[in-house]
Amino acid sequence: MRLIRDLDDFEPFRGGVVSIGNFDGVHLGHRSMLQTLVSLARKLNVPATAMTFDPPPVALIAPERVPPRLSTVERKAELIASLGIDCLLVYPTNREFLRLSPQDFFETIVRQSLAARGLVEGPNFFFGRDRQGDVELMAEMAAGHAMEFAVAPAVEREGTVVSSSAIRRMIAAGEVDRAADWLGHPYRISGQVRTGAARGRVLGFPTANLEGVETLLPREGVYGGLAWVDGIGYPAALNIGTNPTFADGNFKLEVHLIGYEGDLYDRQLSVDLLAFVRETRKFADADELRDRLQQDVSQIRRLAESVAEKH
Known part of the structure; x- marks a missing residue:
């Protein structure tokens, strides 16, 4: 899959089928829509393109309402590529783009820039200035230009739309x-490994201190995860928050890779979060903390093995 950030590089993918959206997290609803996109593109024998925005439009319209991201552009590209999409177009959002009426959006973006043969969207798709356009209007415009148009149904979990x-x-x-x-x-x-206080190493549980994480962090606590180093997944214990046992009130994200030996300083480290293990709490002393960490590691090792068996 090609990741394209400039329309000048998009020429090989013009005339394809397109889905437009933020795709934050690339969740089950997005995946269903993108799978529909690939099916239609293969049927028409044209490229399948997902188009997203950077920054998201709300960042320019109401910066105070920008939600924390679930995925970086790079992670989004990785997940979208796994679905068979040919191109991820990351459109550079600007105020001129946000002023386009629905009709201008369709003519300028869909027809001229993308030369789309078909469109696939979800039921809650809106486009154009102030989100004035919806799927009904897009379907009408597409039909007026002999363009294929499909609406992928919403996906539900626990009786609620994902x-x-x-x-x-x-x-x-x-x-x-x-x-x-x-x-x-x-x-x-994902974040950059930086030098920490090295208390974990003294306790027998060396940690990688992650900084520069650009996506949403869960609430404070200890989590079980899978840390990726050179394509290998290592069971990992993550402490998110402060360290009350040592009266350290600084917020940190510390990762102990179970079974890994090596230097991770200044490297980019990605960790898949598998489950919440326990609350962060103050222990009586370093020995009590060490005993609890041993229990955490055993529990997280079993958790990672269970996840591996399912896959």
Whole structure:
């Protein structure tokens, strides 16, 4: 799959089938829509393109209302590529673009820039200035230009439509295993490994201190996860928050990779969050903390083995 950020590079994919959306998290609803997109593109023997925006339009319209992201552009591209999409077009949002009426959006973007042969959207798709256009209007415009148009049905979990906003609430509450069910894949965080206080090494549980995480973090606590190093997944214990045992009130994200030996400093590290393990709490001393960490590691190792067996 090609990741394209400039319309000048889009020429090889003009005349394809397109889905337009934010695709934050690439959850089950997005996946259903993109699978429909691929099916229609293959039927017409044309490229399948997903078009998203960077920054998201709300960042220019109402910056105070921008929700924390579930995925970086790179993670979004990785997930979308796994569905068979040929091109992810990351459109550089600007105020001129946001002023386009629905009719101008269709003519300028869909017909001229993309030369789309077909469109696939979800039932809650809106486009154009102030979100004035909806799927009914898009269907009408597409029909007027002999363009294929399909609406992928919403996907439900627990009697509720799967949405990025619902998944954000789950992750914020620490329900990362439930969020994974709605996403269709584990929730991943990525950051740069930086030097920490090295207390974990003294305790026998060396940690990688992650900084620069650009996506939503779950609430404070200890989590079980899978950390990826050179394509290999290692069971991982994550502590998100402060360290009250050592009276350290600084917020940190510390990752202990179970079974890994090596230097991770200054490397990019990605961790899939599998489950909430326990609350962060103050222990009487370092020995009590060490005993609890041993229990955490045993529990997380079993958790990772259970997840591996399912896949």
